[in-house]
Amino acid sequence: DAGVIQSPRHEVTEMGQEVTLRCKPISGHNSLFWYRQTMMRGLELLIYFNNNVPIDDSGMPEDRFSAKMPNASFSTLKIQPSEPRDSAVYFCASSLEGPRREAFFGQGTRLTVV
Amino acid sequence: DAKTTQPPSMDCAEGRAANLPCNHSTISGNEYVYWYRQIHSQGPQYIIHGLKNNETNEMASLIITEDRKSSTLILPHATLRDTAVYYCIVRDYNDYKLSFGAGTTVTVRA
Numbered sequence A: 001d002a003g004v005i006q007s008p009r010h011e012v013t014e015m016g017q018e019v020t021l022r023c024k025p026i027s028g029h030n031s032l033f034w035y036r037q038t039m040m041r042g043l044e045l046l047i048y049f050n051n052n053v054p055i056d057d058s059g060m061p062e063d064r065f066s067a068k069m070p071n072a073s074f075s076t077l078k079i080q081p082s083e084p085r086d087s088a089v090y091f092c093a094s095s096l097e098g099p100r101r102e103a104f105f106g107q108g109t110r111l112t113v114v
Numbered sequence B: 001d002a003k004t005t006q007p008p009s010m011d012c013a014e015g016r017a018a019n020l021p022c023n024h025s026t027i028s029g030n031e032y033v034y035w036y037r038q039i040h041s042q043g044p045q046y047i048i049h050g051l052k053n054n055e056t057n058e059m060a061s062l063i064i065t066e067d068r069k070s071s072t073l074i075l076p077h078a079t080l081r082d083t084a085v086y087y088c089i090v091r092d093y094n095d096y097k098l099s100f101g102a103g104t105t106v107t108v109r110a
Helices: none
Strands: A005-007 A010-013 A019-024 A031-038 A042-050 A053-056 A065-071 A074-079 A088-095 A109-113 B009-013 B018-023 B031-038 B045-050 B061-064 B070-075 B084-092 B104-109
Touching: A005 A088, A010 A019, A019 A088, A019 A109, A031 A074, A042 A065, A042 A074, A053 A065, A074 A088, B009 B018, B018 B031, B018 B084, B018 B104, B031 B061, B045 B061, B045 B070, B070 B084
Parallel strands: A010 A109, B009 B104
Antiparallel strands: A005 A019, A019 A074, A031 A042, A031 A088, A042 A053, A065 A074, A088 A109, B018 B070, B031 B045, B031 B084, B061 B070, B084 B104
């Protein structure tokens, strides 16, 4: 099993540009999470999907952020327009059904907005 | 509002057991104790979890006190590859969210 796959691993973009981060969860997992990690705030949950449906997006910083899960094997996190304060490492994680199930994280996407 | 308290850092000698403490004095009956770790430049990795009984798997052992107000993660034979930030997380049975604190930075030295 390849685990959770995220792309790209690194992204450098200019302020104002649109950025799309991609995630392929582990096959068979029906819960998907997007987290953001910064030095100041640590790891924060941005959004949680269950069976492709967004359940909790209360962690999404503002309207510039949007996330989709069109099918069980793919999710995107989009930032439009991007700002320097969006610079962070973004992690995708997936798990089997059930809140107590352990989450498996991808390697993350390091986003730098200049 | 942090639910767990961990020391910010600790050192451990390679080959020795590493005992990582965690205080969770306000834990409720439905809340589990989870441990994750994050090796530099990687995503967090699940280690182990438990409710009230001690647990062991291929990576570590989890010892939970009888009153459940604290726990200890034991890495039986630490290696250099165990150098990481270790997070102790308390999570309700029905909750999907993992709330990561600052964790303990563990450095294993040769």
